[in-house]
Amino acid sequence: MRLYEYEAKRVFARYGLPVLPGVVIDSQGYQQLDKVTYPVVIKGQAFVGGRGKSGLVQFANSRDEAQEKIASVLGKCHGGHAIERVLVEPRVNIERELYLSVIVDRLQHRFLLMTSRRGGVDIEEVASSEPEELLKYHLNIGADMHAFMARKTASGLGLSGPLLNAGTAVILGLYRLFVGYDCKVAEINPLAVTDDGRLLVLDAKVDLDEDAMFRHPVLKDMGITARHEVGELTDREKVAKKAGIPYVDLDGDIGVFPGGAGFGIAAIDLIQHYGGKPANFMDSGGAPTQEKLRAMLGLLLDNPRVKAIFGARFGGISRCDDWAKAVVQYVVENKPLKPMVMRMAGNMEEQGRKIIEQAKNEHPELFRKIKVYAYDMPIEEVIKETIRAAKAEK
Amino acid sequence: MRLYEYEAKRVFARYGLPVLPGVVIDSQGYQQLDKVTYPVVIKGQAFVGGRGKSGLVQFANSRDEAQEKIASVLGKCHGGHAIERVLVEPRVNIERELYLSVIVDRLQHRFLLMTSRRGGVDIEEVASSEPEELLKYHLNIGADMHAFMARKTASGLGLSGPLLNAGTAVILGLYRLFVGYDCKVAEINPLAVTDDGRLLVLDAKVDLDEDAMFRHPVLKDMGITARHEVGELTDREKVAKKAGIPYVDLDGDIGVFPGGAGFGIAAIDLIQHYGGKPANFMDSGGAPTQEKLRAMLGLLLDNPRVKAIFGARFGGISRCDDWAKAVVQYVVENKPLKPMVMRMAGNMEEQGRKIIEQAKNEHPELFRKIKVYAYDMPIEEVIKETIRAAKAEK
């Protein structure tokens, strides 16, 4: 879960890291501009990089100029997102730019501190073009970072004199923040050395572990709560997000109702493999309520592009009878006429089958294009039949 | 540095440990008695144990009774201290009393968690008479105490059901407090199980490391600052304490001005060994200012019991010339006529000797009974001469 720059800097300030005194301005008004010293930098708040090239970073020498430039940034679209806020900070004169980050190294299963004298640029490029300029220090989980370790690192960045101790404090603070708030990534790029001998965090990135938010009520107090990841959402994706359903629109004609995310990914592969085109990715696994199951079916069947539905349920933690009930209720209430080819196996399979059979008897017309296979039907045959059904609908 | 019970409980509350909602009352008035629920326990606040036997713990069923009993406790003298405050807490019905502490084990150089089902009594007695009832768990320095360890310990105390989890939380909290505030001792005795199934900290002891107070500003905010240890002070000890001079009155007639504490202890032994009687213990080591050195001499020479002064300076970190200057200035200004037998050696010895010689020439009368020996005079000869001088003064 990524934070906006202004949020990350508020978190940084709590750990004593040297951020500039900035103000955040949104469409509500410009009063806050009275609080800053000019000249200023205006930075549109977005998750996606390349803000400079997109004109999201502007400079202003006066309040009037700032107001004008902010107006031009607010409402711009960047990486599929409208810019809703800008961060306004005093402009500083930069002498050198450094790079600092702490991340979870998923290869070594340890924490990793990375530093570079080449700050202010894309660090992945530095890593590939000048790997010797990117220094890496691994830390065991739970290990203390002592000041001397941070100092050695700061010294390696070419900091000396008073800047050595300032740099040591920044590295210690960044690591403590990383550990203290369960971060996946805590990054400063650039950490600037100014011409008046200060060390300043100019840009800050924080990626939090959503699954650890419960133990950081202070973040909630700061208005930082779980949120959807980056990317422009389609209308259907927005509906799905509101309902708490992991869902991504694709451009095919087969609605996919696959159970868990793992088989959802496999199902998309298999549909393509056999010449079909999936209309979506979805995670309908775990043990969703019947209401949620029906909302999932609705997402698929209300999509005009969808010609047929592929459905699968392998009852492990979830129950087939619950799933069958939800399908039946949705069909009876919404009377969809699109073909649905499905397979149901596992926990409470027998009970589920009875529910389907009974519904078929009661509503033969509604269930004419609906088939629910059992354990003995290979899932790929179900997929192939769905593809045939979709083609027949054209 | 020991805390009063009411201070320790405020610290405990910060770590979520279950203390009772009490009020602290001193001679300023009884208004706070409106805030408590009766019946109550009234506990005179003192460092020295045995409060019950001395009548410092009283019970009251009403506000009037409480006021009367508090008046009787305030101003009592216990272990050489006037009782200045009482802690008033609701009275609870106790079913069982347990013991819990975390201490620095100076033998193993590790932290030590001790628990016992025999709470509410002198734990040293339990340790010697029923050692199997005192359980000990060592922890490496810097090691985390995990909940499961605390739970195992709580289970070992016979706690089960909801009390198991409450006990686990108390043990974890006590350990975190111990580590978090640099404690030498953090103790709960008793930890009470009440008849309504609660776990409560009835008495709390905390002994802090004075040398770590600098990193606990929150304690200062709570009014907890470095303080003199327990014991009744004589008037001279109070003067010394104010001046920051480690000083203890003894009942002899030789003033001891020994340099550091280590040799101060040795000097007392040697004076006794050779038949003299020291009038004091003092630490005049390190590198005290001249002002402080003169204050030290004043403490000794103003004492009517003192017949002669034994002085020694071995200049290591400190300088003999500074010491000599202070002695000379004190003598010139205060004109003491008591004999002073001293020895000066080490750092800047030559310069110091010149200062003494010059003063002797300028004020022969004032320095008639003052001798300052050098490196080649064994210190024990100096002591013997002081003892003879003291006897001659009688």
Place this chain on the structure above:
Amino acid sequence: MAIIVDKNTATIVQGVTGTNAALHTKFMLKYGTKIVGGVTPGKGGQHVEDVPVYDTVRDCIDENPEATVTSIWVPPRFAKDAILEAIDTGMKSIVVITERIPIHDMLYARQAAKERGVMIIGGNTPGVISPGKALIGMLPKIAFQSGRIGTVARSGAVTYYIANSLNLAGLGESTSVGLGGDPILGTNFEDVLRLFEKDSETDAVVMAGEIGGVYEELAAPYIGEMSKPVVAYITGKAAPQGKRLGHAGAIVEGNMGTAASKIKALKDNGALIAETLSEIPVLLKEALGSVIG
């Protein structure tokens, strides 16, 4: 000998009094798994399906010293402590059903386990089954038949469909292991492949990976060393690409994580690549030739 759990493996259930854990304790017992005790702090003395509940793992082990495998069903915030407790009491394998364990917690527990030579499966694993012998977790028994193929997968449902596909082709499993869906896992493909390589009841292995993460690539070199055939099934070839977000983690993980990079690494090391579920038994039969009756 199957791997991890066998007919005689004595196991315990941590968090046994939770709704889900209690339900699956019933299923596990029905399947024949030997569950000697359960643990829920503060509920010691109760019973779940005749299984005695203890306050601590220590209490449980004191009365049932034969237990060597535990499964963890506690809420995510207690998972780290439950795993550490299991390690402390000498458990050899810890099957972590709990999902969405904080990443730093799992890293901590994983490190502690490695230091003590303890195996953690999961978090967020559907479990481990040695068909016809024992089941730990919540895998649906209907999917699995006893046989001589070892399977290991990241996704629970993919595990079921693979088993289904094998069974429909007349094959069965020695043991089937779910690695788990959490971002940090205690055990990766290579760890399980090493166990299958040594297992006398396993003739060949199916590993099912998916887009994201690096565990498939990391396992590839070991496949080159194995004597037994490995069929790999990697999903996510057609998955929508998320927008590329420059992030520091990519520096470490480089170009790993796509279906293509995984398939290439596995193929280069001699794994047989199955494009579909139904290809899996075909490739296995080819590789094993006449070994299979």
Place this chain on the structure above:
Amino acid sequence: MAIIVDKNTATIVQGVTGTNAALHTKFMLKYGTKIVGGVTPGKGGQHVEDVPVYDTVRDCIDENPEATVTSIWVPPRFAKDAILEAIDTGMKSIVVITERIPIHDMLYARQAAKERGVMIIGGNTPGVISPGKALIGMLPKIAFQSGRIGTVARSGAVTYYIANSLNLAGLGESTSVGLGGDPILGTNFEDVLRLFEKDSETDAVVMAGEIGGVYEELAAPYIGEMSKPVVAYITGKAAPQGKRLGHAGAIVEGNMGTAASKIKALKDNGALIAETLSEIPVLLKEALGSVIG
């Protein structure tokens, strides 16, 4: 070979730019101690008495890899870090002059040193001197003459007076070690006795303890094993007894800590007990007989 420091020992000074450290760096150099560098973070590039100052111990060691002993003069709040830095860079002995180091900090540093087999002397030690060879710390050189008696004491001034007493009797020291006055010490009597026992330039040892703590009692059994005579001088026999405060620490330390308990333990293990400073050389001469010229 003296113990801990010798003529050729290369040493560094951590916190070298402090007033006190700079002064004693001058004295140490004058005495002949080989100081190859000093460390003060943020003051790298400066010089103290021609000794180059570095930002980190690592920088200093990179240029002076022969250094094996360091002394620590930093303010107490930085002492733990300075010690850990010295350990990390491979120092063999760390002489901690800093006093009043927080107890938990010193325990942490001590544990780290023990794990790495590093010797910490102090905190709050006046230092170590091998007379005529090298001095680390702030012991006054006038007190010490070269000879074949090893001395070890808790109090700095007592160390000086013992040396004084030996010298006036015509004896001198191989090495004199101040254990330090802080409540937690890196090195105790036994550690130093073991070094003296092995030291070919030491014929006998004087240990000076005092009331409080347990290090004297803990050393007693080893004295029984030593081949060299040990004269013990324990002060505090006449010290005023503090009021007895019931405290949990007493459970661990039991009845140790009085002058009487220390003297008894030492005497029972064969140490010769000196009642006064002037008795020390007398006992030494008796014990060594004709060995001393």
